[in-house]
Amino acid sequence: MAGVAGLTEVVRGGGVGLANALGAGLANEPALAAYLPAACEHLLGAPLLLPSVPTLWCGEPDHLAEVLATPESFVFFEAGASLAGVFPERLDRPERYLARVAAEPRRFTAQRKIVVATTPVVDDGIVRPGRTVLRLHATRSTSGGSVLLGGQAHRVDPGTPIFAQRGDAAKDVWVRTGADVSLTGTQLRQVQLPQVDFQATLTGRTAETLFWMGRNAENIEAASRYARLLVQWFDTLEEADSRGRALQLALAGLRVLTGRPSESAKTAEDRRTQAPDLWQELRDALVEPGNSVADRIGYLVAGASAGREFLSQTTWRVVSTLQEERSKIVSAVAAEDPLELVESLDRVVVSLAAFSGLAHESIVRGPGWRFLGLGRRLERAVQVAGVLRATLFEPLPAGATRELRELVLAAEESLVAYRRRYRTEPALDTVLRLLADDADNPRSIRYQIDELGTLLFHLPGRERTGLQERLSTVKRAMWNGHEAADLERVVDALAQLAEAIHHQWFVAPEAPRLAGTRREW
Secondary structure: OOHHHHHHHHHHOOOOOOOOOOOHHHHOOHHHHOOHHHHHHHHHOOOOOOOOOOEEEOOOHHHHHHHHHOHHHEEEEEOOOOOOOEOHHHOOOHHHHHHHHHHOHHHEEEEEOOOOOEEEEEEOOEEEEEEEEEEOOEEEEOOEEEEOOOEEEEEOOOOOOHHHOOOOEEEEEOOOOOOOEEOOOOOOOOOOOOOOOOOOOOEHHHHHHHHHHHHHHHHHHHHHHHHHHHHHHHOOOOOOHHHHHHHHHHHHHHHHHOOOOOOOHHHHHHHHOOOOOHHHHHHHHHOOOOOOHHHHHHHHHHHHHHOHHHOOHHHHHHHHHHHHHHHHHHHHHHHOOHHHHHHHHHHHHHHHHHHHHHHHHHOOOOHHHHHHHHHHHHHHHHHHHHHHHHHOOOOOOHHHHHHHHHHHHHHOOOHHHHHHHHOOOOOHHHHHHHHHHOOOOOOOHHHHHHHHHHHHHOOOOOOOOOHHHHHHHHHHHHHOOOOHHHHHHHHHHHHHHHHHHHHHHHOOOOOOOEOOOOOOO
């Protein structure tokens, strides 16, 4: 087990020691200081031996009212911001800052200003009164806790909040007499804390990770399947010019799947007079830096590691196998070995089919599952529209047309469905009907758009504007007709939808927030 979860398990097992125990950073949050006296009374049955600095969490209405009544008496701290604190009276426009406190009180904690005592300090050989903060140290073992004698004295700036004091000089403080102040034998009360269900909450960063996991998984699967079929199809082609042009169009579909720019008119015309270089195209699509399959596998594995709390062990094993296949794909392309490449790409496709099934059956239907689904559905819609636009609208001789349309149907896992449904050679209108309009075909564009609407509807903050309007734009582009320009408008509208999703949930705010909180689209 890797990462924070792995380190936590090692610490709990006693395998390593930490200078600052797990949770020390959380314990240092100013908001918790407001409840330190009450926590001591509740857990130890006694008040604090040393009083803490009076602290108020503005999320409590009474605390907020007290703070806003005399803001000049407090230092303010914002959740997720620096512990340096804010003195409102030092700001150019303190009323703006206090308006933010009133609008979002849960984000702010106020600590009452205190007068720091002085102690003699030697400054340039002269004894002067200085202000110091004494930092104490405590240890805990199985027998209890002990506060160590002495500590560290920091010379501090009286104009800086206690939480932010670091000091420009520090000296050890020794206690020459007195006994150890020990808490040994003092037992914490056993408190039965209520269960907290975090299913409906998700950080924006995790939501973005899952969204891109879905996009990358779908892209890798589609590009790997397409490349595998392309290699197999290439061996059956004759040398006729018509077949060569069909291959060029098929390669244009592969370029769409791997995010490479479409050809200019001049480049496309030049290709008509050149024999297609299949292995160079495969090298660009599968292993070259950029948006190649090898890169996307790396992105997917990294994303799965970051979002591992959502993945079952079986799902993680499937993801791990992709890393192994990545190196095999690179080797097969370098050797221009079609057999090894086809076998490796086939294993990638099977692994991602397993990943898709496990994600569908193993992840609870919360925000995490929906963001993963959003990524998959959006990517599949973009892919299908892009491949159809790049491959099917240029006239070719009958034999080449049939082969190319069957390749596209097979790449979209719809060839068997087409043959079962129509029992004729593929025609442009029926291919587009199955891959674009069919609401019952899980590979069609319309199916993806319907699923996107359902997923967006169940995500938090679903006002009937914004994203829904962008989704409606996609639908209008779809139903205008079956021309290449229509599909181009679909791709553009999907790109705008993806951008809107990014700005809605993934753009980093001033402080981390939960995707489970409401926000207007």
